[in-house]
Amino acid sequence: MSELLLEADAVAKHFGGVKALRDVSLTIRRGEVYGLIGPNGAGKTTFFNCLTGLYVPDGGGFVFDGAPLKADAPHQAAERGIARTFQNIRLFGNMSALDNVMVGRHVRTRAGVFGAILRDRGTRAEEDAIRRRAEELLHYVGVADRAGDLAKNLSYGDQRRLEIARALATEPKLLCLDEPAAGMNGTETEALRVLIEGIRADGVTILLIEHDVKLVMGLCDRVAVLDYGALLIEDVPAVVQHDPRVIEAYIGVPA
Amino acid sequence: MRLWLQSLTPRALFGLALVAVALLALPFVAAMGGQAWVRIANFAILYIFLALGLNIVVGFAGLLDLGYIAFYAVGAYLWALLASPHFGLHWPFWAILPLGAMVACCFGVILGAPTLKLRGDYLAIVTLGFGEIVRIFINNLNAPLNITNGPQGINLIDPVAIGEFKFSTTSTLFGITFTGPQKYYYLLVLLALAVIVINFRLQHSRIGRAWQAIREDEIAAKAVGINTRNIKLLAFAMGASFGGVAGGIFAAMQGFVSPESFSLIESVMILAMVVLGGMGHIPGVILGAVLLSVLPEALRYAVVPVQKMLFGEVLADPESLRMLVFGLALVLVMRFKPAGLLPSPERRRELAEKV
Numbered sequence: 001m002s003e004l005l006l007e008a009d010a011v012a013k014h015f016g017g018v019k020a021l022r023d024v025s026l027t028i029r030r031g032e033v034y035g036l037i038g039p040n041g042a043g044k045t046t047f048f049n050c051l052t053g054l055y056v057p058d059g060g061g062f063v064f065d066g067a068p069l070k071a072d073a074p075h076q077a078a079e080r081g082i083a084r085t086f087q088n089i090r091l092f093g094n095m096s097a098l099d100n101v102m103v104g105r106h107v108r109t110r111a112g113v114f115g116a117i118l119r120d121r122g123t124r125a126e127e128d129a130i131r132r133r134a135e136e137l138l139h140y141v142g143v144a145d146r147a148g149d150l151a152k153n154l155s156y157g158d159q160r161r162l163e164i165a166r167a168l169a170t171e172p173k174l175l176c177l178d179e180p181a182a183g184m185n186g187t188e189t190e191a192l193r194v195l196i197e198g199i200r201a202d203g204v205t206i207l208l209i210e211h212d213v214k215l216v217m218g219l220c221d222r223v224a225v226l227d228y229g230a231l232l233i234e235d236v237p238a239v240v241q242h243d244p245r246v247i248e249a250y251i252g253v254p255a
Numbered sequence: 256m257r258l259w260l261q262s263l264t265p266r267a268l269f270g271l272a273l274v275a276v277a278l279l280a281l282p283f284v285a286a287m288g289g290q291a292w293v294r295i296a297n298f299a300i301l302y303i304f305l306a307l308g309l310n311i312v313v314g315f316a317g318l319l320d321l322g323y324i325a326f327y328a329v330g331a332y333l334w335a336l337l338a339s340p341h342f343g344l345h346w347p348f349w350a351i352l353p354l355g356a357m358v359a360c361c362f363g364v365i366l367g368a369p370t371l372k373l374r375g376d377y378l379a380i381v382t383l384g385f386g387e388i389v390r391i392f393i394n395n396l397n398a399p400l401n402i403t404n405g406p407q408g409i410n411l412i413d414p415v416a417i418g419e420f421k422f423s424t425t426s427t428l429f430g431i432t433f434t435g436p437q438k439y440y441y442l443l444v445l446l447a448l449a450v451i452v453i454n455f456r457l458q459h460s461r462i463g464r465a466w467q468a469i470r471e472d473e474i475a476a477k478a479v480g481i482n483t484r485n486i487k488l489l490a491f492a493m494g495a496s497f498g499g500v501a502g503g504i505f506a507a508m509q510g511f512v513s514p515e516s517f518s519l520i521e522s523v524m525i526l527a528m529v530v531l532g533g534m535g536h537i538p539g540v541i542l543g544a545v546l547l548s549v550l551p552e553a554l555r556y557a558v559v560p561v562q563k564m565l566f567g568e569v570l571a572d573p574e575s576l577r578m579l580v581f582g583l584a585l586v587l588v589m590r591f592k593p594a595g596l597l598p599s600p601e602r603r604r605e606l607a608e609k610v
Contacts, residue, residue: 052478078480086478092471095464103468107480109461113489116460117453123460130461170480 002066005030005174005205006051012059013046013229020046022230023060028174033196033206035220035237037213039249042226044209045087048178051207052084053077065173078107083172085163087179087209093152097143097162100151101134104169137165141195157188164195168204175199176207181215189215217241225249278444282437293436297508299548300443301501306528306544307454307537308497313526314535315463316490317470319379321522322366322386326495328517329362330355330502332393332403335512338413341404348415352503359499360492362389367491371484374473386522394514408513415442415507423510439508446504450497454537457493466490531588533595542597551581 010023020043028034036044049055051062053074062069070076083104092100109130115123138144141161146154151162160180167175177196181189189212196219200206210216216223217237224234227249233240240246263271285292305327312320333355337346366385370378397405414423414435422442423435457463465486468476477483506512524547532543554577562569562576588596 054474054477074477075480075482078478084478086475090472090475090478092468092475094471095467099464099467103464103476103481104479106461106465106468111461113457113462113493116457116462119456127461166479 003029005065006207007063008047008051008060009063010060011047011050011057011062013043013050013055013057019229021050021057022228024226024229024231025060026224026231026234028205028207029221030205031200031203032221033200033208033219035216035223036207036209036226037211037216037223038226038232042249043229044226045178046229047226048084048176048207048209051077052082052176075107078170078172081171081173082176083167083170083174084176085160085167085178085180087182089156089159089163091151091159091163091166094150096148097138097151097154097158098131098134098147100162101137101165101169102130104137104166105130105133107170134165134169137168138162140168140198141165142191157184157191160184160192161195164199168199172204174205174207176209178209179211180208181210181212193219282440286434286437290434290436293434293440295549295552297436297439297443299545300440300447301505301508302525302528302544302548303447303541304450304497304501304504305525306532306540307450308494308501309525310494310529310535310537310540311454311457311466311497312490312494313529314540315458315470316466316487318487318490319375320382320491320494321379321519321526322382322384322389323494323498323525324517324519324522325366325386325389326359326362326498327502327505327521328389328393328514329359329495330499331506331512331516332409332502333358333499334503334506335409335412336402338507339409340411341409345413348417348503348507352500355499355503356496357499359502360496362499363491363493363495364488366495367488371487383519383522386517386519390514390517393517403514406514408511408515410511412506412510412512414510415439415504422507439504443504446500451537451541458537462486462489527585531585531595533598536595536597536599539595539597539599543595546596550584551577554580 004027006028008024008026010025011021012019012023013021024043024047036047038044046055050057050071051069053070053072053076056071061071064080064082069080092103095103109126111123111126115126135144135147138147141164143154143158143161143165146158151159154162164175164177164180180196181192184192193215196206196208208216208220220237222235223237223240225232225240225243225246232245232249233243235243281296282293285296305323308326309320309323312318312323334351336342337344337351337354338348366382370381373381393403394406396403397407403409414421416422420426422438425432425434426438427433465476465481468479468481469483469486473483505516528543528547529540530543531547532541533539555573558573558576558580559569562571
């Protein structure tokens with residue numbers, strides 16, 4: 001088994017004349033927390049969307065876990081072991097928190113129409129297992145007490161956590177978090193940090209887009225910086241933090 | 256099943272027994288007003304079939320389908336062609352009904368496949384076109400090769416029969432005389448119970464959750480690994496096969512089919528049953544189907560006497576007044592109960608918050 005979990009090779013994406021990604025190449029190692037930062041509009045979320053199959057890259061591609069990823073196949077990306085959360089939370093609002101996580105088990109379970117209609121022993125056992133696992137995950141992220149509530153009625157922080165639980169339900173090898181701490185206060189961010197540490201300890205590799213510099217620098221093993229769709233640098237946080245190009249991208253050139 | 260019965264409270268058990276007795280007695284009570292009322296009851300059950308089938312597509316998966324009647328037509332014509340003197344074929348019902356479900360299912364996939372990327376209004380227009388295409392095909396498939404007998408329709412269709420026991424004629428069983436419609440009623444109730452159980456089980460399954468997820472947020476559904484293409488096609492296929500079975504029974508019960516029975520207004524009526532009853536909520540959909548199929552008939556009988564009582568003479572044409580009252584009832588329900596008469600608890604909360 002290779003040490004690398006994900007290799008992005010010259011991934012390019014443009015929308016009309018806007019080059020959202022310019023040949024971005026980076027590698028993510030197994031078990032690390034990898035940060036992807038950059039100013040607004042740098043192409044971070046576009047990179048996520050290409051990786052998870054929601055966008056088809058115009059050039060380049062990904063090798064994940066030893067085999068190329070098919071473009072334009074989000075459900076296959078999930079099957080291969082890539083799960084994600086969204087910058088603007090996308091839960092199934094009118095389903096209960098528990099049901100949201102149970103949907104996450106879809107890709108790892110098999111019951112079809114006949115199983116559903118006949119409710120044979122195998123289907124019932126699978127359904128019980130789905131429910132148990134979903135309850136465990138709700139407990140794990142700390143929203144077990146809201147299991148029966150509609151997802152949209154949860155507080156903002158709980159919705160973020162619920163989305164992580166739903167992503168974890170797909171048993172990912174790589175968990176992609178798109179600005180998980182956006183809009184959170186200090187206490188919530190700290191709790192999130194603990195949660196992400198825990199997920200890493202369970203052996204899941206994490207790709208993290210985040211604006212909270214303290215969180216990124218504290219959590220990540222390595223960080224990549226995107227600016228205008230191009231990769232500026234990919235290194236350990238201490239180096240990235242003091243790189244003049246990064247400072248320039250964020251603050252601008254001294255007059 | 257036994258476990259399920261044991262889990263009920265005595266009160267619920269009593270209620271269940273009461274419903275069972277009412278269902279058993281209904282055709283005899285209805286027959287007091289004439290056999291026509293038994294037929295109305297039968298059609299109400301047939302509409303429950305159709306509404307529950309459409310509910311899978313519209314209520315569970317959130318795909319607006321305005322051409323649902325096409326599947327009903329497919330099932331009805333399949334029965335008509337395989338069990339009538341038209342081609343001289345007389346297949347038994349246990350062969351035609353599953354075949355009808357399967358053929359309708361294929362039609363569901365044929366409709367579903369090109370519309371996968373469409374949602375909302377756009378999907379509605381394409382499905383509407385599909386429903387019309389099927390009807391017009393049936394209307395014109397009498398030349399050069401006479402397959403459907405065109406606008407004249409197909410007559411003398413075989414009834415449902417088990418051996419020599421025909422459901423169309425009056426017969427005496429256990430000392431009780433059953434008319435044709437009454438026998439069909441019991442057959443329909445049995446089938447309807449099966450359809451309700453299947454619907455309920457589908458809703459609370461891995462597949463049902465996937466449908467709901469697609470309805471809520473298709474992108475997120477894809478991102479958690481749901482193959483939205485297959486799951487949507489499955490919704491179309493399942494919904495269509497219910498329509499196909501209902502169509503077969505319809506053809507057998509009537510003994511006659513013609514393209515006229517499968518017009519756009521029928522699709523709209525079934526959709527209205529789903530929406531008015533409470534989209535995605537099985538008891539609501541059943542209520543919607545019963546109300547919307549019985550109400551116009553009840554009005555047919557009520558309009559003339561009420562006019563005579565109020566004005567002493569018949570002022571308005573009963574047929575148009577009936578539709579006027581019916582339409583008004585729909586408007587009022589949607590105005591004051593936008594989630595439907597019997598919405599699911601979630602949907603009720605959802606709308607309550609918006610207001």
